[in-house]
Amino acid sequence: MAYVALYRKFRPETFDEVKGQDAIVTTLKNQMKHDRLGHAYLFCGTRGTGKTSVAKILAKAVNCENPVDGSPCGECASCKRIATGSDVNVIEIDAASNNGVDNVRQIREGVQYPPADAKKTVYIIDEVHMLSMAAFNALLKTLEEPPSYVLFILATTELHKVPVTIKSRCQRYDFRRIDHTTIADRMQYILDEEGTKATREALEYIARAADGSMRDALSLLDQCVSYYLGEELTLDMALRATGAVNTDIFFSLEQGIVDDDTVKVMNLVSDVVWSGTELTRFTEDFCMFLRNVLFLKLSPEIQKTLDLPKETILSMRGLGEVIEEDMLLREINVLREVQQELRLSSLKRITLEMGILRLMRPEMDKDLEGVLNRLIRLENRADGAAEEIGNIKKELADQEGEIENLKENGVTIQSVSADLGKGYSQDNPSVEREAEDMITKLSPEEQEKEYTDRLLQYYSSDVAEKIKEVAGNWNSTVSKFTGITRRALSGAKAYPEENQDGRVVGILIIAKKIDSVPQNDLFDREGEELVSAEIMRITGVSVKCRIVFEGDDGAKGAKRGLGFTNVNFPIEHK
Numbered sequence: 001m002a003y004v005a006l007y008r009k010f011r012p013e014t015f016d017e018v019k020g021q022d023a024i025v026t027t028l029k030n031q032m033k034h035d036r037l038g039h040a041y042l043f044c045g046t047r048g049t050g051k052t053s054v055a056k057i058l059a060k061a062v063n064c065e066n067p068v069d070g071s072p073c074g075e076c077a078s079c080k081r082i083a084t085g086s087d088v089n090v091i092e093i094d095a096a097s098n099n100g101v102d103n104v105r106q107i108r109e110g111v112q113y114p115p116a117d118a119k120k121t122v123y124i125i126d127e128v129h130m131l132s133m134a135a136f137n138a139l140l141k142t143l144e145e146p147p148s149y150v151l152f153i154l155a156t157t158e159l160h161k162v163p164v165t166i167k168s169r170c171q172r173y174d175f176r177r178i179d180h181t182t183i184a185d186r187m188q189y190i191l192d193e194e195g196t197k198a199t200r201e202a203l204e205y206i207a208r209a210a211d212g213s214m215r216d217a218l219s220l221l222d223q224c225v226s227y228y229l230g231e232e233l234t235l236d237m238a239l240r241a242t243g244a245v246n247t248d249i250f251f252s253l254e255q256g257i258v259d260d261d262t263v264k265v266m267n268l269v270s271d272v273v274w275s276g277t278e279l280t281r282f283t284e285d286f287c288m289f290l291r292n293v294l295f296l297k298l299s300p301e302i303q304k305t306l307d308l309p310k311e312t313i314l315s316m317r318g319l320g321e322v323i324e325e326d327m328l329l330r331e332i333n334v335l336r337e338v339q340q341e342l343r344l345s346s347l348k349r350i351t352l353e354m355g356i357l358r359l360m361r362p363e364m365d366k367d368l369e370g371v372l373n374r375l376i377r378l379e380n381r382a383d384g385a386a387e388e389i390g391n392i393k394k395e396l397a398d399q400e401g402e403i404e405n406l407k408e409n410g411v412t413i414q415s416v417s418a419d420l421g422k423g424y425s426q427d428n429p430s431v432e433r434e435a436e437d438m439i440t441k442l443s444p445e446e447q448e449k450e451y452t453d454r455l456l457q458y459y460s461s462d463v464a465e466k467i468k469e470v471a472g473n474w475n476s477t478v479s480k481f482t483g484i485t486r487r488a489l490s491g492a493k494a495y496p497e498e499n500q501d502g503r504v505v506g507i508l509i510i511a512k513k514i515d516s517v518p519q520n521d522l523f524d525r526e527g528e529e530l531v532s533a534e535i536m537r538i539t540g541v542s543v544k545c546r547i548v549f550e551g552d553d554g555a556k557g558a559k560r561g562l563g564f565t566n567v568n569f570p571i572e573h574k
């Protein structure tokens with residue numbers, strides 16, 4: 001018999017079998033049981049989180065002859081037809097390859113006739129964000145007043161590309177990344193069914209590597225199990241099968257960097273290269289490792305959300321004690337850049353080696369951050385570095401002089417000076433406080449992500465410069481926007497938005513009222529996300545946007561803010 005991939009073989013058949021999306025499943029089950037289904041659903045979320053599975057279950061459930069607790073029975077003629085893909089009343093469309101107006105026109109013609117032998121005709125449109133603007137417009141008319149016997153289920157991994165007009169006509173369900181315990185439990189269940197063994201550690205590792213995607217997790221599991229057919233799968237095997245490296249190497253590598261032991265470090269990198277490890281992945285993992293060390297250093301409490309073995313946590317704490325916070329942040333930033341470069345590089349080994357050298361030799365970085373780190377390192381080293389320190393201090397003074405010049409020429413450099421002050425004072429309570437505030441509100445996964453994003457964004461002067469550039473070239477950026485966003489924002493002005501510390505935290509867009517264009521959709525979070533996505537697409541810069549109408553006092557915006565407690569009003573830019 002042909003081998004069937006685990007994720008296909010164990011695709012959920014009923015709502016109860018869907019793991020990690022409890023809120024969505026409960027809502028849909030209740031709607032089914034009380035006959036309160038909507039006519040259009042929009043399922044969004046990252047890949048492998050169950051959107052298509054739930055869509056199929058829902059499609060079966062609405063036409064099932066004997067639904068059980070809102071779920072399809074799986075036994076009746078309709079359920080069986082849908083399972084084999086031979087049911088004419090469930091139409092699956094992949095918008096990635098059927099994205100034109102003609103495809104939507106077919107749907108519009110199809111919905112005119114009620115189904116012959118079923119309650120409803122169900123259209124499942126996968127990757128709906130791929131539809132062309134004209135196709136979306138055509139679909140809109142059908143979504144507005146669909147006949148009662150039609151059910152639309154739209155699925156997308158990229159919500160920001162779905163027009164607001166479509167979103168507002170659908171019931172929207174956000175599929176969350178599935179937490180790794182749930183994924184590991186599901187894998188355990190599947191392995192039990194398959195009669196295969198694995199240690200919990202191995203499953204937890206795979207679950208984490210899959211980053212919230214059940215499908216990715218099961219594909220990785222497939223890969224590991226077939227690699228070591230018939231053996232009990234251990235963490236080490238899972239690491240080898242997925243091409244990842246054990247954290248031991250990260251400890252040695254970072255220790256080598258701290259000790260300034262070039263030979264040791266380059267030997268380790270060479271080992272990694274020869275072991276066939278994928279270097280982009282290696283860099284990501286190293287970055288993640290340093291980020292965990294940083295978290296543990298900033299807040300011991302965070303260990304609850306890290307989910308690492310106890311010994312690893314203890315070793316990470318130990319390592320964190322000998323490294324300055326600023327240095328860790330710089331290393332993380334450098335590695336993020338290296339990781340980006342690796343994606344495009346044809347000389348991956350050299351790119352990685354140069355990146356690691358930058359970690360060891362901050363003097364290779366000519367920016368202020370690099371100089372500061374060099375200073376901190378040297379001051380920490382007792383062995384007669386006075387002369388070198390003198391040189392660096394002079395360099396810093398020169399830089400300050402340059403800043404003064406810039407100031408006289410009317411350039412805003414407030415944030416740079418603030419950075420300098422921060423670096424010297426060593427501790428930075430406001431960052432930690434901000435980070436702690438965050439921690440109380442969100443789920444552990446969200447906390448971790450938010451925490452990293454904020455810290456990195458907060459510290460990266462690079463991002464601030466890029467944001468200023470985007471705001472500075474606003475007209476040309478908007479001219480490249482697509483469809484409604486371009487028209488709605490024509491004549492708008494943009495300003496880099498700073499918080500009270502003078503750090504650039506986003507872009508404030510002041511839009512002009514244009515009577516002929518429906519603009520209201522832009523003035524909510526989704527509209528702002530849409531604009532952020534456009535900026536990202538055109539400039540590659542990730543930035544939060546806040547949109548207000550010209551003449552607004554901004555109170556509405558300030559309330560929503562950019563997540564920072566104090567948002568100042570626009571600084572003038574020249």
Ligand SMILES: [Zn+2]
Nearest residue numbers: 064073076079
């Ligand atoms: Zn049935």
